[in-house]
Each structure stands twice: as C-alpha cells, then as structure tokens.
Amino acid sequence: MTIFRPLLAAFAILFASPSVAQDWSIAIHGGAGTLDRDKMTPEMEAEYRAALQRALDAGETILRNGGSAVEAVRSAIVVLENEPRFNAGRGAVFTWEGENELDAAIMDGRDRSAGAVTGVKTIKNPILLADAVRHDGRHVFLSGAGAEEFAAQRGIETAPPEWFATEARRNALDRMKANNLSALDVDLKFGTVGAVALDQSGNLAAGTSTGGMTGKRWGRIGDAPVIGAGTYADNRSCAISTTGWGEFFIRVGVAHEICTRLRIGKESESRSVRGVLRSLTGQRDREARRAREAQHAQAIADAVMSEVAELGGDGGVILVTPEGDALFSFNTSGMYRGRASSSGINEVAIFAEE
Numbered sequence: 191m192t193i194f195r196p197l198l199a200a201f202a203i204l205f206a207s208p209s210v211a212q213d214w215s216i217a218i219h220g221g222a223g224t225l226d227r228d229k230m231t232p233e234m235e236a237e238y239r240a241a242l243q244r245a246l247d248a249g250e251t252i253l254r255n256g257g258s259a260v261e262a263v264r265s266a267i268v269v270l271e272n273e274p275r276f277n278a279g280r281g282a283v284f285t286w287e288g289e290n291e292l293d294a295a296i297m298d299g300r301d302r303s304a305g306a307v308t309g310v311k312t313i314k315n316p317i318l319l320a321d322a323v324r325h326d327g328r329h330v331f332l333s334g335a336g337a338e339e340f341a342a343q344r345g346i347e348t349a350p351p352e353w354f355a356t357e358a359r360r361n362a363l364d365r366m367k368a369n370n371l372s373a374l375d376v377d378l379k380f381g382t383v384g385a386v387a388l389d390q391s392g393n394l395a396a397g398t399s400t401g402g403m404t405g406k407r408w409g410r411i412g413d414a415p416v417i418g419a420g421t422y423a424d425n426r427s428c429a430i431s432t433t434g435w436g437e438f439f440i441r442v443g444v445a446h447e448i449c450t451r452l453r454i455g456k457e458s459e460s461r462s463v464r465g466v467l468r469s470l471t472g473q474r475d476r477e478a479r480r481a482r483e484a485q486h487a488q489a490i491a492d493a494v495m496s497e498v499a500e501l502g503g504d505g506g507v508i509l510v511t512p513e514g515d516a517l518f519s520f521n522t523s524g525m526y527r528g529r530a531s532s533s534g535i536n537e538v539a540i541f542a543e544e
C-alpha cells in the first residue's frame with residue numbers, strides 16, 4: 191500500500207478541485223446566556239439585532255472588498271465595543287471595586303501572531319490596543335498600567351471612566367452586593383463580544399473583547415484575552431472566539447483544543463488513502479465534501495463545549511474554518527450572533543431555536 195501513496199498524492203495534486211481562496215466568511219458574537227423571548231421586549235430585541243447587523247456589515251464590507259481577516263475582525267469588534275448593550279468597551283460590567291477593567295485579544299492565523307491586553311481602564315477600544323501589541327511583535331500579553339503606557343506610546347485613543355460606565359451595569363453590581371448574588375445571578379448572560387473571519391487570501395483571524403464578569407476581584411482575568419482559551423486562529427485549522435464562564439474555558443483550553451482537534455483530524459485524513467481518493471473526485475464532489483467538513487467541525491466544537499458543561503461551565507463559541515464554514519456551538523438558551531459569507535449567507539440570531 192505504501193508504494194501507491196506517492197502516486198496517489200501526485201494524482202491528487204493534478205486533479206484537485208480549484209482553489210477556494212476567493213471565498214470569505216465571518217461570524218460574530220455578543221455573548222451567550224439565559225436569553226428568553228419572554229424577558230425581552232420587541233424594542234430591545236430589535237436593538238440587539240440591529241447592533242449585531244452593524245458589526246456584521248462592518249466586517250463583511252472589508253472581506254468582500256478583499257481586506258484582511260484581521261482587519262474585518264477588528265472592525266466588527268470596534269462596533270460592538272462602542273455599543274453599550276454588550277459587555278465590552280462601553281457598557282462593560284463593573285468590578286467589585288466599581289470600575290470597568292477591560293480585556294481583549296486578537297490573533298492572525300496566517301503567522302499565529304497574537305496580541306492581548308488585560309485590566310485596562312482607559313482604552314476606548316481595547317481590541318485596537320491588542321492589535322497594536324500583536325503588530326509590535328515583541329510581546330503577546332500586556333496588563334494594566336504597563337499596557338496603558340504602551341498604548342500612550344502608540345497613540346491609541348483613550349476615554350474617561352464615564353465613557354465605559356452605564357447605569358444598567360452599575361445596578362447589576364449593586365444588586366449583586368445587596369443580595370449576595372453571583373455574577374451569573376445578576377447578569378444571566380455573558381455579553382463578551384468576538385469575531386472570527388476568513389479572507390479572500392485564505393487567512394483566518396479571531397478576536398474577543400470583554401469587561402469580564404460582574405463583581406470580579408483580585409485582578410481576575412477570564413478566558414477572552416487568554417490566547418488558546420478564549421481566542422485562537424491558525425490557518426491550518428480554524429479561528430475561534432468564545433463567550434461564557436471564563437474559568438471553565440481556560441481550564442479546557444477551548445479555542446486551542448477545537449483548533450488542534452480539527453488540525454490533527456485533517457492531517458490524518460489527508461495522509462490516508464481514503465483522503466487522497468476523496469480529493470481526486472475534484473469539483474464534482476466539492477459540495478458533498480464541504481458539507482462533511484462542516485459537520486465534522488461542528489461535531490468537534492460541540493464535543494469541546496460538552497467538556498465545558500461536564501465541568502460545570504456554560505457559554506458558547508463561534509468558529510470559521512479554512513473552507514469558509516461559519517459555525518456556532520453553545521449550551522445556553524441563546525447567544526447573540528451573526529454570520530455572513532461569500533456563499534450568500536447573511537443572518538443574525540439570538541435564541542437557540544433560531
């Protein structure tokens with residue numbers, strides 16, 4: 191059998207289906223959690239949907255015009271950070287001490303360059319600071335005062351504390367303290383925002399931005415800015431952004447775990463005789479192959495999310511594959527989400543059954 195492999199591989203290269211590099215795809219989220227139709231007024235629902243659509247449009251326009259996945263992720267997240275309904279940038283939750291401390295991360299799947307910041311208090315759009323860290327390249331993860339000093343040197347826009355603070359989030363903290371509740375009791379949802387994208391050059395990127403969890407103390411850092419937990423991108427496998435109870439996502443290493451399972455699965459498939467034969471079928475079979483790959487990616491994301499649930503955590507992930515499939519997996523009653531692609535998909539959704 192071994193002697194036929196090089197021959198089969200040569201055939202595979204000769205007859206492989208045309209490159210799908212012109213495809214683009216994007217998925218976004220604005221947090222997962224207990225999102226029930228009966229607890230949301232039609233006006234609120236419409237506002238959430240409109241905000242998600244604005245973020246999706248910002249990313250989509252960039253990708254359709256040939257811009258990079260990193261650029262699309264950045265732009266979609268800036269829209270969500272500026273939108274006070276989500277727990278990122280403006281509208282971030284409060285710490286126990288009554289401040290807004292922001293975390294963000296971004297990763298480029300082309301070269302696996304990454305940038306992340308945690309505990310910043312004056313950066314208007316933390317995702318832009320995370321990207322400046324990535325671009326600078328000397329470090330991956332900066333925190334607190336040091337990250338703000340780096341931002342000042344790079345001329346990153348700042349905003350006063352009042353910009354981030356909203357009454358709804360202040361009330362959530364007050365309720366938590368008065369009734370001795372947990373962050374989950376007061377918020378019932380995670381409002382972290384994120385985006386993942388595939389650009390026309392075949393590059394993937396992922397980004398996530400958050401205020402963390404209401405009442406967080408002692409410099410607590412969640413999964414969002416931790417590369418491999420809440421954010422990961424690798425052109426060989428996928429781009430992931432998560433939302434949920436961060437401690438569990440860190441313990442499972444959710445974003446890296448999903449990408450690794452996908453990469454190893456693909457590598458062993460392409461080495462197998464069945465895989466080479468499948469690639470020989472070329473264009474004719476492209477749709478069927480795409481559907482199989484999407485199902486496989488969905489199954490992997492669902493399996494990793496089951497591990498989060500088994501440990502006691504909840505939340506969700508968005509992912510985009512190198513083939514352009516934009517997928518969601520979550521174990522809550524809803525997740526603010528949206529996706530668009532060159533195949534014509536353009537949709538936003540909130541509740542699980544949508």
Ligand code: ASP
Binds near residue numbers: 381400434505
């Ligand atoms: N994952 C975030 C954290 O634990 C919370 C969220 O998704 O809203 O900080």
